[in-house]
Amino acid sequence: MPGPDARHKVLGIVPARGGSRGVIRKNLRGVAGLHLLARTVKAAVDASVFDQIIVSSNDAEILGWAESRGIDVHRRSPNLAGPEVTIAETAQAVVHDLNFSGIVVVLQPTVPLRMPQTIRDCINRLLEVGARSLATVTREKHLMWRSRSTDLSDATPLFSARVNRQFNDDVIVRETGSVQIIYSDELRHSADMVSDHHILFETKAGESDDVDHVEDLRKVADRIHRGTVVLRLTANRSVGSGHLHHCLQLAEHLDHHNLVFLLRNCDDFAVEFLERSGWTFRTENSLASDLEMIADAGPRLLVNDVLDTHLADVAVPMELGWRVVNIEDRGPGARLADLVVNALYAPDPAGPNHVLNGPRFATLRTEFMNCPEKHIRETARSILITFGGTDPNNLAERTFRAIYGKLDADIRVIQGPGARPFDVPPDSAVVSNVASMAAEMMRADIIVTAAGRTVYEAASTGTPVVVLSQHPRESSHAHLSMEDGVIHLGLGTLLSDQELLSKIRSLCDDESLRRELSVRLRGMIDHLGAERIAHRLEGILRDYE
Numbered sequence: 001m002p003g004p005d006a007r008h009k010v011l012g013i014v015p016a017r018g019g020s021r022g023v024i025r026k027n028l029r030g031v032a033g034l035h036l037l038a039r040t041v042k043a044a045v046d047a048s049v050f051d052q053i054i055v056s057s058n059d060a061e062i063l064g065w066a067e068s069r070g071i072d073v074h075r076r077s078p079n080l081a082g083p084e085v086t087i088a089e090t091a092q093a094v095v096h097d098l099n100f101s102g103i104v105v106v107l108q109p110t111v112p113l114r115m116p117q118t119i120r121d122c123i124n125r126l127l128e129v130g131a132r133s134l135a136t137v138t139r140e141k142h143l144m145w146r147s148r149s150t151d152l153s154d155a156t157p158l159f160s161a162r163v164n165r166q167f168n169d170d171v172i173v174r175e176t177g178s179v180q181i182i183y184s185d186e187l188r189h190s191a192d193m194v195s196d197h198h199i200l201f202e203t204k205a206g207e208s209d210d211v212d213h214v215e216d217l218r219k220v221a222d223r224i225h226r227g228t229v230v231l232r233l234t235a236n237r238s239v240g241s242g243h244l245h246h247c248l249q250l251a252e253h254l255d256h257h258n259l260v261f262l263l264r265n266c267d268d269f270a271v272e273f274l275e276r277s278g279w280t281f282r283t284e285n286s287l288a289s290d291l292e293m294i295a296d297a298g299p300r301l302l303v304n305d306v307l308d309t310h311l312a313d314v315a316v317p318m319e320l321g322w323r324v325v326n327i328e329d330r331g332p333g334a335r336l337a338d339l340v341v342n343a344l345y346a347p348d349p350a351g352p353n354h355v356l357n358g359p360r361f362a363t364l365r366t367e368f369m370n371c372p373e374k375h376i377r378e379t380a381r382s383i384l385i386t387f388g389g390t391d392p393n394n395l396a397e398r399t400f401r402a403i404y405g406k407l408d409a410d411i412r413v414i415q416g417p418g419a420r421p422f423d424v425p426p427d428s429a430v431v432s433n434v435a436s437m438a439a440e441m442m443r444a445d446i447i448v449t450a451a452g453r454t455v456y457e458a459a460s461t462g463t464p465v466v467v468l469s470q471h472p473r474e475s476s477h478a479h480l481s482m483e484d485g486v487i488h489l490g491l492g493t494l495l496s497d498q499e500l501l502s503k504i505r506s507l508c509d510d511e512s513l514r515r516e517l518s519v520r521l522r523g524m525i526d527h528l529g530a531e532r533i534a535h536r537l538e539g540i541l542r543d544y545e
Helices: 036-047 060-068 087-098 116-129 184-190 214-224 242-254 268-277 287-294 311-319 395-403 437-443 454-461 497-509 511-524 529-542
Strands: 010-015 052-057 072-075 103-106 133-140 172-183 198-202 228-233 258-263 281-283 300-305 323-327 339-342 355-357 382-386 410-414 429-431 446-449 465-469 486-491
Touching (some): 010 036, 010 087, 036 060, 036 116, 060 072, 087 172, 103 116, 103 184, 116 133, 228 287, 242 268, 242 529, 281 287, 287 311, 311 323, 382 395, 437 454, 486 511
Parallel strands (some): 228 300, 258 281, 323 339, 465 486
Antiparallel strands (some): 133 172
């Protein structure tokens, strides 16, 4: 017979009321194509240990679902239909009505992710130990208290010392309801799922997730859809660190997956940053072999944040079963990708239609979130010059030379690791590796910069920004209009020093214009870009075939 021990029959009971206080029609709520009841019944069937599986309910729809799939049902009497009825009372009624003798296993649908092997292991453990009942549990590391009063006046600690939870050595466990086992004679005698010889069985992560609230359904769905996400990026002194920070923002929304950073042509600063942060990463050797080594069970997604891709950057992973998303990509690989996110570019009528464009998909480091209201002074007294990681046309130095000594303002230059250093007089400063770029921007009255993501950063602080493009591609960026609050002066290499000085001087003297620009800039960005992108990536993972 299918039971684990020839001496005992094994009955599986799935208790499933129609009502629920926390989640409406909870047992029939769908998650990833199966409702909670179906997931539990499937696990019971796949365990192959039960002589009989029975669904106990007071609900016609639940009973009908079970009967239509060949599952035996137990129609509860009205006195067993209320929310106050215990699992033990339900199980006892089933045992009585069936006149069952043997091992009773209760599987609650509200804990839908128990594995068939766990059911088998629990029964085997009960038999090995010779126990009379068993319950699955999970460890709790938080500092727990116990109280019997509504105002908590008699609360007593369940911990021996107040320490950070990762150092809490007190073993406190929570019963999960995933698997409960008891012999039928014990159940008949005590009307309780706990006997005098009761043991606990610790379950793996995920199998203890209990659905009490609507938010718990999302947590269960996230576990079911857990896949592998590879964030492939380039970060070096030539291209700067923008791709690294962009991927870090996405990682914070996707780290419930098996997430790995894949470093393509990265300098040591990227490796050192990821090591300090604790993210999992590897240096790219061969894209195909690296992906095969990283791949885990479930859906797979590769995010290319390496600028313009070649066909192989997309075709190779797709042949290995990966879905592919490209960031800021106008290369040949963009047409093959499942999705392209070009926050810096306006839509291209002649380009592919699977592209997300514009400021709605801009990602910013957390330091730029919730910046205070910008104070606009009557006359600008502080100018910040910053041109990213490399500044190939030395626009920072050109701007400094063009305005120094000609404006009544302090000038501060922030350079990236790949920019060419230059000397300035003692009353000005050229720095790098600042503690907070957001704070630097908030202190400035005007920012002079290139046409990349720094414009979005300036926008989040509400600081008026003057843009000089490094090359024609930058001039095509979507966020450079006066409508968005940006003064774009075109290609920096074509702009004379006199024109640059004149524009900046006019802005310094025009409080009304700077105030208007600040309002428009703050309206351009809402800090939800990373969440929007992650939401699209989750959709791709869930549609994975």
